[in-house]
Amino acid sequence: MHFEAFSSSELTEYLLGIPAVCARLGDDSELQVVEVGDGNLNYVYFVSSALDPRLSVVVKQAPPYLRLVGEAWPLPRERMEREVAALRRFGALCPEHVPRVFHADSEKFLMVMQRLDSHRVLRGGLIDGIVYPQLADHISTYLARTLFHGSDLYLAPDAKKAAVGGDINTELCRITEELVFTFPFEDHPSNVYSPALPATAVERLRTHEPLRIAAGEMKWAFMNHAETLVHGDLHTGSIMANEHETYVIDPEFAFYGPMGFDTGAFIANLLLAYYARDWHDREAGRDPAAYQGWLLEQVEAVWNAFAQKFEQIWRMHERETGQAYLGGPAGTRAAEAFRDVFIRRLFADTLGFAGCKMIRRIVGMAKVAEITSIKDEAVRARIEVRCLKLAEALLVQRRELASIEAVTTLAARVLAESA
Amino acid sequence: MHFEAFSSSELTEYLLGIPAVCARLGDDSELQVVEVGDGNLNYVYFVSSALDPRLSVVVKQAPPYLRLVGEAWPLPRERMEREVAALRRFGALCPEHVPRVFHADSEKFLMVMQRLDSHRVLRGGLIDGIVYPQLADHISTYLARTLFHGSDLYLAPDAKKAAVGGDINTELCRITEELVFTFPFEDHPSNVYSPALPATAVERLRTHEPLRIAAGEMKWAFMNHAETLVHGDLHTGSIMANEHETYVIDPEFAFYGPMGFDTGAFIANLLLAYYARDWHDREAGRDPAAYQGWLLEQVEAVWNAFAQKFEQIWRMHERETGQAYLGGPAGTRAAEAFRDVFIRRLFADTLGFAGCKMIRRIVGMAKVAEITSIKDEAVRARIEVRCLKLAEALLVQRRELASIEAVTTLAARVLAESA
Known part of the structure; x- marks a missing residue:
């Protein structure tokens, strides 16, 4: 299928024909169109009123391929419908942290959504050392509400099963199955290693049995545990934030999967930022300790607040229905005890998925900017080795690590031991 | 919807119009129709040639309700299509242990299948103390082949996901979710307790926290772990056997669920037969020890053979494709180590599900004949308490029990301690 992206005038004409969009952009027949193109998958445009640039929307369109690679990696355009459906679902559950969808076109595989113009992508903000005082509170709320309400803990069994069948996302799950759970652990041509990364560190990913077993178990859980509608790609590049507000974007990977995949993804990316800090702050002539401390605090805060909120929503729901899962x-002691065990198991899943997500960012195809922007190869490799070391510990010890504080202590020890 | 079962002449007329059935029944225009009616769900007929009664088929038709209860418990008739699809799928994987389907009618929700006339329902055979020398070998083959080939260990990810979506079985899963995993652990009107069963034994199912937690975890696994197409109701009433042959029938509960649900169901029913033996053999003036020994040998044999065959099929498949899951x-050491851990986890699931299946047969609505036929109420209660005791241990200690021999040792100890 041949695909041609909109020209500015074509997109303007298209948008002016849609009342819901016109209502957003005011009474203006001239629009400013800027292709921002920082997505791996899609074309993304900022469109604003020429008269009043504060009136603005985002347009996102899915080409029939992975944009990062081009036509050589075809992808079904229906992913845009999935993203729209997931945004609407998550938005209904957590409107303060999900952008609004104003218009969706299932023939052009395009949507028009809320422009977040006083927010920036969290990954960039973390690289710049910005403190987000509300981040952990907001993300823990988003996680608790979305993960709980898609699951059998809330939905009636028939509604849950219908949702599982309706939210199968074969093509995008395949990307995760391969790039996160398979290729990093084998000698695969898509892997990318930074030049100074020791061969022993790579070799260990392929041969160290406890690590391989744990990663295999997480792959199995990802492919089989249809617990809830997860975002499926909740790294710090899928979050836009400022000091007061936090939005989760880009849920095109959404599918019925294990809850820990979302919690783990977010924590993994905080930990990558933590280790990358050493270079970014030293480059800027700052002591990295302060911001590193803040990052580890966020790891603790987001997990602890998530667990507390998830349990509370669950408890309230059971109280309202009068029935325990x-x-x-x-309200029985058994119901409370089950909740604790459930959260403990979810914590282990979270750590296991976090480990896999960290590893793929170091040796897999898709990297993260806080690591790739490290210009000193030796420093970068040292940081990458720390990431791999912690990731392995999270995977292998995921059932033994007793608390999130044990995780942050371990993270700090990995840093100290190789400082 | 009003439903009227076939009269003999109506069924004869219908069947004579179907070439595939006529081919089975020979050149005869007169058929013998016998409604056997021993199913909980469906109408079942034996139909044979009047000229040559050896020419015979089974006809099974689904009314729009649960036959055991009647119109008060409606059930979608499409369950017959699911059963046909599952029989064909399992039959393709394991033709020697699955009856053949000759004809399926998706308007009348009816199928015509192979008559197993030299076989009897295994549960009855076990009550009569019959030794089946091939049983463990056959059932372990059936389990290994069906459970492996429906899973991500064998299927391509897209085929597996399509199968998960296509095999959602909401109504029949609800029966299991409620009758196996929920009602037995609460004060529910559908529960049925035998008169002499001590109130403390029932109370313990509702209050003993480790047991409640474990049962809750198994419920979660049943509802979320879409590992493979399971039979979904693999008790000894779903097996027909003679000395040489073994067939698995009645897969209307088939859905994408956890592998351990099938292995656990079969083992649970062997263990119920084991405890019930005490009464049946003593009534017949025999020492129960010999047949009890045989039953425990079958528990060991079926698990050990299953594990060995499952690993072997998996290993061969990976060798053929050259790729490890x-x-x-x-063929790497990591791939072998993962296999061992996978089987170990599946063993724990098996024991947990076995525990739930045993409990539901003691306190839930649907009973088993080897227990209900015990006429001495005190003896029956003593046997039921043993079943509950072992079931609890299987659930709570499922991850600690090191081998199937540890399970049979435990089963014998529960018997000895209360003899």
Whole structure:
């Protein structure tokens, strides 16, 4: 299928024909169109009123391929419908942290959504050392509400099963199955290693049995545990934030999967930022300790707040219905004990997925800017080795690590031991 | 929807119009129709040639309700299509242990299948103390082949996901979710307790926290772990056997669920038969020890043979494709180590599901004949308490029990301690 992206005038003409969009952009027949093109998958445009640039929307269109690679990696355009559906679903559950969709076109595989113009991509903000005082609170709310309400803990069994069947996302799950859970652990041509990364570190990913077993178990969980509608790609590049507000964007990978995949993705990216800090702050002549401390605090805060909020929503729901998930009335000691065990298991999943997500960012095809922007190869490799070391520990010890504080202590020890 | 079962002449007329059925029944225009009616769900007929009664088929038709209860418990008739699809799927994987389907009618929700006339329902055979020398070998083959080939260990990810979406079985899963995993653990009107069963034993199912937690975890696994197309109801009433042959029938509960649900169901029913033995053999003036020994041998044999065959099919498949599930080439030490851990986890699931299946047969609505036929109420209660005791241990200790021999030792100890 041949695809041609919109020209500015074509997009203007198209948008002016849609009342819901006109209502956003005011009474203006001239629009400013800027292709921002920082997505791996899609074409993304900022469109604003020429009369009043504060009136602005985002347009996102899916070409029939992975934009990062081009026509050589075809991808079904229906992914845009999935993204729209997921944005609407997550938005209904957590409107303060999900951008609004104003218009969706299932023939052009295009949507028009809220422009977040006083926010920036969180990954960039973390690279610049910005402190986001509300981040952990907001993301833990988003996680608790979305993960709970898609699951059997909330939905009636028939609604849940219909959702599982409706949210199968074969093509995008394949990307994760391969790039996160398979290729990093084998000698695959898509892997990319930084020049100074020791061969022993790469070799260990292929041969160290406890690590391989744990990664295999996480792959199995990803492919089989249809627990809830997860975002599926919740790294710090899928979050836009400022000091007061936080939005989760880009849920095109959404599918029915394990809850820990979202919590793990976010924590993994905080930990990558933590290790990358050493270079970014030293380059800027700052002591990295302060911001590193803040990052580890966010790791602790987001998990602890998530667990507390998730349990609370669950408890309230059971109180309202009078029924506990495991049978019997709400509020029994058994129901509370089950909740604790459930969260403990979800914590182990979170750590296991976090480990896999860290590893793929170091040796897999898709990198993160806080690491790739490290210009000193030796420093970069040292940081990458730390990431791999912590990732391995998270995977292998995921059921033994007793708390998120044990995780941050371990993260700091990995840093100290190789400082 | 009003439903009227076929009269003999109506069924004869219908069947004579179907060439595939006529081919089975020979050149005869007179058929013998017998409604056997021993199914909980469906109408079942034996139909044979009047000229040559050896020419015979089974006809199975789904009314729009649960036959055991009647119109008060409606059930979608499409379950017959699911059963046909599952029989064909399992039959393709394991033709020697699955009856053949000759004809399926998706308007009448009816199928015509192979008559197993020299076989009897295994549960009845076990009550009569019959030794089946091939049983463990056959069932382990059936389990290994069907559970492996429906999973991500064998299917391509897109085929697996399509199968998950296509095999959602909401109504029949609801029966299991409620009757196996929920109602037995609460004060529910559908529960049925035998008169002498001590109140403390029932109370313990509702209050003992480790047991409640474990049962809750199994419920979660049942509802979320879409590992493979399971039979979904693999008790000894779903097996027909003689000395030489073994067939698995009635897969209307088939859905994408956890592998351990099938292995656990079969083992649970062997263990129920084991405890029930005490009464049946003593009534017949026999020492129960010999047949009890044989039953425990079957528990060991079926698990050990299943594990060995499953690993072997998996290993061969990876050798043929050259690729290990967890990434990298086939045949590495990591791939073997992962297999062991996978089987170990599946063993724990098996024990957990076995525990739930045993409990539901003691306190839930649907009973098993080897227990209900015990006429001495005190003896029956003593046997039921043993079943509950072992079930609890299987659930709570499922990850600690090191081998199937540890399970049979435990089963014997529960018997000895309360003899």
